[in-house]
Amino acid sequence: MIYPENFESKIGFDKIRQQLVAKCLSPLGEEKVEEMNFSANYTDITAALSQTEEFIRIIQEEDSFPTNYFIDVRYSLRNIRVEGTWIDESALFNLRCSLQTIRDIVAFLKKEEEENTPYPFLFALAGEVVVFPQLISKIDNILDKFGRIKDNASPELGRIRKDIARISGGISKSLNSILRAAQSEGLVEKDVAPTMRDGRLVIPVAPAFKRKIKGIVHDESATGKTVFIEPAEVVEANNQIRELEGDERREIVKILIAFTDILRPLVPDILQSYEFLAMIDFIRAKAIFAIDLNAIKPTLEDKQIIRWYRAKHPLLFISHRKQNKEIVPLDIELEEENRLLIISGPNAGGKSVCLKTVGLLQFMVQCGLPIPLAENSIVGIFDNIFIDIGDEQSIENDLSTYSSHLTNMKYFVRNCDNKTILLIDEFGGGTEPQIGGAIAESLLKRFNQRGAFGVITTHYQNLKHFANENKGVINGAMLYDRHLMQPLFTLAIGNPGSSFAIEIARKIGLPEDVIADASEIVGSDYINMDKYLQDIVRDKRYWETKRQNIRQKEKKMEELTSSYESDLLAIDKQRKEIVRQAKAEAERIVAEANAKIENTIRTIRESQAEKEKTKQVRQQLNEFRSSLDKEEVTDDKIARKIEKLKEKEKNKKKKEKREEVHKQPTIAIGDNVRIKGQTSIGQVIDIQKETASIAFGMIKSTAKLDSLEYVSKNQAKQNFKSKVVGAAVSDDMREKKLNFKQDIDVRGMRGDEALQAVMYFIDDAILVGMSRVRILHGTGTGALRQIIRDYLRTVSGVKNYQDEHVQFGGTGITVIDLE
Incomplete structure (x- = not known):
């Protein structure tokens, strides 16, 4: 609730x-x-x-x-x-x-x-x-x-549309014939084409010549300089089209009703x-x-607890980020022993932001939203969240701010329990300080008795005393820099905060006699206590900074120790590996020596040498073997071995680099290249630093050098033929042909994006053996249409291309016939 x-x-x-x-x-x-x-x-x-x-x-x-x-x-x-x-x-x-x-x-x-x-x-x-x-x-x-x-979609719809296409073709031919005759007579401009008005094909004519062409005037332009005439020869055919279109619509509705x-x-x-x-x-x-x-799913516990570290107010975080400012995160703990936090401190020091951060993040997490805080935080669950904040003055209900505040407090006292968190800003404010503070203390006592949790901001000294003297309630302070006279927006739990009223009054230039008079009125005890609070906050901040510095140095030492230990383990592992290799090498030498000496002995025996001589040779063999067994692998030898291994690895890398350079020729102006992963081959016409300009026929493009691959002249010549041959024999191509769509829609794409899509499309169409395809590019400014046609001129597999019939899209669609 x-x-x-x-x-x-x-x-x-x-x-x-x-x-x-x-x-x-x-x-x-x-x-x-x-x-x-x-x-x-x-x-x-x-x-x-x-x-x-x-x-x-x-x-x-x-x-x-x-x-x-x-x-x-x-x-x-x-x-x-x-x-x-x-x-x-x-x-x-x-x-x-x-x-x-x-x-x-x-x-x-x-x-x-x-x-x-x-x-x-x-x-x-x-x-x-x-x-x-x-x-x-x-x-x-x-x-x-x-x-x-x-x-x-249905046989009848197919028949109707074939009739429409047939009759439309006849109308188009008739209109073009009439138009050419009118142009030759000077009745119509040379660049004029048939157009549509109210679903009927018409010819644009200047008003002065409208009686020269027999037919029905359907419309005129907004300027009145053009009238649109449906020649008499095509009126009947257009009427048939209208009837067929009605039939078509009825058949479509019939299909949709059935579905x-x-x-x-x-x-x-x-x-x-x-x-x-x-x-x-x-x-x-x-x-x-x-x-x-940067929010996370926090560690959630099914109990009442707040143990948050580096918590951030989401809206403040977004606002500060737009201004390139850092937000001061909040650390706060509310648990069974310290459930009610009384926050004091100067105005504009961040007390209300702290309270709203707690309310907003707790509400967000209980709505199932991740929240921005550190991963070691723990978040509990509350049955009730009650808030009293801001100016609640109501003209309609004749309630003052304080009356509204007390109305909220009445609800809180009646309904709060140990699963409730209370968020109260400026507790007890809005009325005469002494009675306001007394009522606030009385309410705080009852909140504590009911086991409620809460964050409460105040300036009242009696509430700070109550927090010091009662279990379950704890003081907190928003820190303030006494020397710079500015808030730090940091919450410190454990001690009350000072309002810094005297210091702030002095900073803004209030006369000293006024400040002295005010100090005398409240008495030296009050002034001294406020000063002691400031000293406590200052000392706590000093020691907190010291502790933080020590933690950072300890962490750095731990990281260095861990790094040294890892390095030592690696060195020890490498040393053992080298010793193993050295021993294996020694064993190989011994094996070779044994074989050689045994062979010598066999030779001596076979040559029937003296027994004494044979014995002597065997003795020398044993001595040689013992000398090898006793040889130690010293650290100097290991060091030399390591250096040899490093040198060997270095030479290997150099060799691989030379081979890689040899395999991949340096791309120069005039070379044939293609973009990695693509099939279209172009020629390099310019190189600027790491960027090359490439001509794909009439089309120019740019690309990074490392995204290009060199294509030999033979490869360039064979490229197109190999695609066609591959399409005829490849199972992949057969499958591609079955799934190939004969239309591509590039409307709304950027020029380079559309061109790349068309290049792929035409390549695939040629590969799978299509005879005719269509490109939907729209009319617009005509730029996209021009780019596509410039490219089509360069493709050897394109037989010809033209606009689609005006009935089916006209200049907004290009139809391509392929060889």
Whole structure:
């Protein structure tokens, strides 16, 4: 339970929601962000955090997670519940794409068995999700890859479209004939082409000549300088086209109604699958936000505890990062012995930020969001989070700030327990100090008796005393630099803080007589106590700095010791290996010597030498063997051996480098090259530092030298022929031909990106033996069309190319005939 109703806006969680919504891919995920709420269930929180942690690993370690089509088609699905209704083409295409995405996500998460999966929580989420491969196949039988109804979706539709194409071709020929005649008579400009108006093919004519061409005037331009005439010769044919288009639409509706009847019973299961897609979108948004914050899934315990190190306020972290500023992290501990932290210190010293950081991070983690703190932190779970912060003055309810504050305190006292965390800013403020402090102390006593946890900020001395004298309550201070007179935004737990009121008044230039008078009014005891607090804080900061320095030096010594130990172990291992090699070498020498001497003895025996002479030779053999056995492998020999090994390794690397240079010729201007991993061959026309300019026929491009590979002249000549021959005999090519699509859509791509896609496409088309292909580039400025055609001129396998028929796209599509 949280209190009050505007809790989220008070701690800034509404802005966290906005950040998450911005990272969702669809309304599916956005709805889940809005539905996200506070939970005190350890199992649910752990599952939500673990799902997000697993998705963080997917983002950081995987490249193949499907995120293409997070499309919400639930509205369209709910609209087909009534018999006779149908799903339209665009919604059907979106359904197919999103169902494929659901299927791909489930396959990704289940690519390993349950006991081996690296993502067990996401695996469980995907466990019972229904995928619809047969439904996807049925949609593919109806729609093409652009989401249009296929010609063969039904025999009748195929017949209608053939008739439309046939009649349109006749109209086009007639119009072109009429247009050429009009141009020769000077009635129409030379560069004019037939165009469409209200679904009918017409000729643009100047108003002065509109009576020279028999036909129907359908429209005129906005300037009135052009009228659009449908010649009489094609009116009847255009009427037939209109009728056929009506037939076509009715047949399409008939096809969609038949499919919708199949789809309708599956809608409940499909909607359930979209719940899974929504959860994935939501979890992905949480993971991206966590990465942005350097947030983690903390160690979570099913009890009430806060043991946080280097915790950061998320919104403050994002704001500071934009300004290239560092945020001061928070260290805070609240446990059974010290549950209620009373923070004091100067105004603008960070007390409220500290309180909001605790509230926001605790609320985030109990909503299943990773939070930014150190990995050795421990986070507990609270059933209730109550907050009292800011100006709650209400004109409508006639409540002052203090009255509103007391209303909150009444609720806190009645409802807090040992599983509640209280966040109270400026406790007791807003009224006369003595009675305000007394009421605050009385409330604090009851909070403590009920075992509540909390972070409470105050300036009241009596509350600081209460914390010193009562178990369960502890003082804390926001540190302040007395010399620079500026806050350090660092929380120190254990001692109360000073308000530094006198010092701040003096810094801003308040007259000394006013300060002296004020000091006399409060009395020397108060002034001295505030001074003692400042001294305690200063001394604590000094010794904390000393301790930190000692820790850093100890850590450095440990690292050096560890490094030396590793080096010694490596040296000892290498020494033993060299000794082993040396002994093996000695044994080989002994074996060779034995063989040689035994051979000598055999020779002597065979030559029937004297026995005494033979005995003498054997004695010399034994002495030689003993001298070898007793030879020691000294450190000097080891050192020499190490040097020899190093020299040998050095020479080996030099040789490999020379060989590599020899194998890969230096690329120079005029050389034939290709980009590594690609097939198109170009010629180097210029080199600037590490970048080369390459001509691929009429097309120029640039690339890094290390991304190019040298191509010999013979390779360049044989390259095209080898592709065609390889296509005729290769099983891979046969399979490629079966799967090859005769259209490519490069609309919306950059020029270089589109050109590379077209190069691959034409290469593949030639390889698989296509006779005709189409490139959809759109009209736009015409730049993309020009780049593609400049390239096509350079390809020897291209027979010719031209615009598509005006009825089917005109200048927005290039049709290529291949040899």
